[in-house]
Amino acid sequence: MDLHILAPIAIFLFSFTLIIFEVFDKALIAMTGAALMVALGYLHLEDAIQAVDFETLLLLASMMIIVEVIRRSGLLSLMNVRLAEFSQGNPFLIFLIFSLTTPILAAFLNSVTVILIMVPLTITFIRGIGFDPKPFVLAQILFVNIGGAATLIGDPTNTIVGIATEMNFNDFILNMGPVVLAAILVNIVLFYIIEWKKLKPISNDLLKLFASHVLIQKLKYNFLSLNFDKAFAVKSVAVLGLTIIGFFIQSLLNIPLALIALAGALCTLFLQRKNVTMHSVLKNLEWSTFFFFMGLFIMVAGVEHTGILNIIGNFLAHSTESLRLLLLIILWSSAILSMLLDNIPFVTLMIPVIFSVQTQLAGQPHTDLLWWALLLGAVLGGNGTMIGATGSVVGTDIARRHGLAFSFFGFLKYSLPLTLVSLTLSSGYLLLRTWL
């Protein structure tokens, strides 16, 4: 093989390894890999710039702005207090409410923001009333990742695929929603069975019930002292609501998703100009994530130029004549890889591969299921280990900072069996879809 093929692949694989082991900041690694590809002449600068999917970046940035303004409105704190109040100190209700709220929020905000807000509160709340917060936090981490799989904006991998394939918001809800919902419900039931001792009702345990209510009162009091601005919160949620409605009717509006999100972000910044400054909001955006994506897009373009991804696509398409088997191969292989690796570079790399497979299988029905197999595998599979999904990495890190350490195997003991259940459900779902 000639150097023009080998070198970009080597740069990509080397960068990929450094990203997996987090040797340096992953944005720095991705940008360095991208710069090397351009500097060594394997990719023209114009091609590199073209490779950056600015629509994805704009969509992510706009959603981050909307979420940041909502976070500042204190609405999420209010929601937490109300949820705690509603739970009445009952461990199962607390578990149920928090476990259901987390994936819903993750589907429309983003997993990291949801984790950043929910995990510290859950630990404080559950530990405060004298329970072990581990099962509650673990469930939240797993559910945040599952919930994020349901929408185009819930997980970065979904956004990247959604924009690349021009699928709309409704396509994601309709195709990913049913299996995500089933996975959440099955996981809740399994959690309840496994952790029955910790989740059973306490209505006849005066001591525990009293401690729960003291803590709920404290949360209420703390919240009241925050000077919650109702108008601020209402306006912020209204903008988010309108943006999501915009996503739902995108095909009617015929406007790119990123533009709808940008309109929402600008609208919220205009409406809240007295409460938040553009400068302070922009300061809190995850800039390193954008640079990571840019580097990644460029590196994948470099590898794509070598033609290797077409070869892999060809190989996959011809590895079996059965689409069903191919779907299962993609689902489970992307799940296993996502358990061990960062799923974002993997999915980004797989986009041209899946396009190539689709081209090879042109004319066959249900080839769109390949995308759902890839995403279900990547997002749900990421839940298999503590390092597989961004939500898990951030969630366990926050938990550790709050004195709740998860060991790799301690996490795996719960996450792997539950993930296997979710993946089995996904397999059944994909196979069922091929028959419909």
Added chain:
Amino acid sequence: MNQYIETLSNLFRTIEHDLGTRDLNNLTLQAFRTTIRQTKMDSLHEFCEKFKELLLAIKSTQPRFAIIIEHFYRLYTFIFELTEKHPDMPWHQAKEKLIHHISELEKEDRREKKQLLEQAKKIQAEGKTILIFDHSHTVQDALALLWREGQRFQVVVAEQDIEKTETIIEALARNNISFQVVPSYMLSHVEEQIDILFFGAVTFKSDDNFVMDPGSAAIIAEFHLHKKPTYMFMTTSKFALWQAQPRHGVFSHRHTRKHTQKPIFFERLKFSHDRVPLHFFTHIVTETGIVSPSAFKKIYKDKYAERKKWQALLVL
């Protein structure tokens, strides 16, 4: 049980630190009312047995919060009388009576505080400079009342933990009371300027010490040397009606802190409260009047004797 006591201790400690003792008590009573609403019991007798466990846990928290113990004793007396008079009362009926009684306790508590503030009106603060330090809501309310009554004075806030100092500042600003803030360790520079000192406390113990915000002891001792009139504001429901423990019973928090700029780690100790002798104060403002330390001690002794009688009766 031990884990539960630890949980409760942590909760009480953090709430008291954030809100003060009286609000901690109010919050505890509100929480207990909701607890009763949701608790499922077969009989009043079963509830009574479980309440005994709860009272025992509340009595065992570290530190012990006298005002909460006092209110839960009052509740227990009520439950005890209820079980004596109506042993067969169905739980749902007893529940309603208990909820009503909690509301009565809350009203009584508000009445007590109102009476204390009425007594505070007698203080001549006109033209004086008053030093305050702790985040006692009673002291803040007394200052606000005196100001509303037309007395004009200057307040000096001895600075401590930023959260607590800010709570005090907010209260003074809300009531348009003029004030200055001086770091606690620089108070020696304003000794001459200070006329009187106002303090609140968590409790008063059988060893004649008030339990107060950490840092209070040094300030009070310093101004005691200069014979400055020092007022304590406290209702008698805050009395610790049990035998005081030796000094090592004070709760401390040990943690490691890093130098802000250099990689130096050091051990840091924080204490939850100070103990300040009764004789360091010149006046104690209670709901029954402004009394001298010796008169205050007598009130305490009478209440303690009464509590001992209760305890014998309730067979806890």
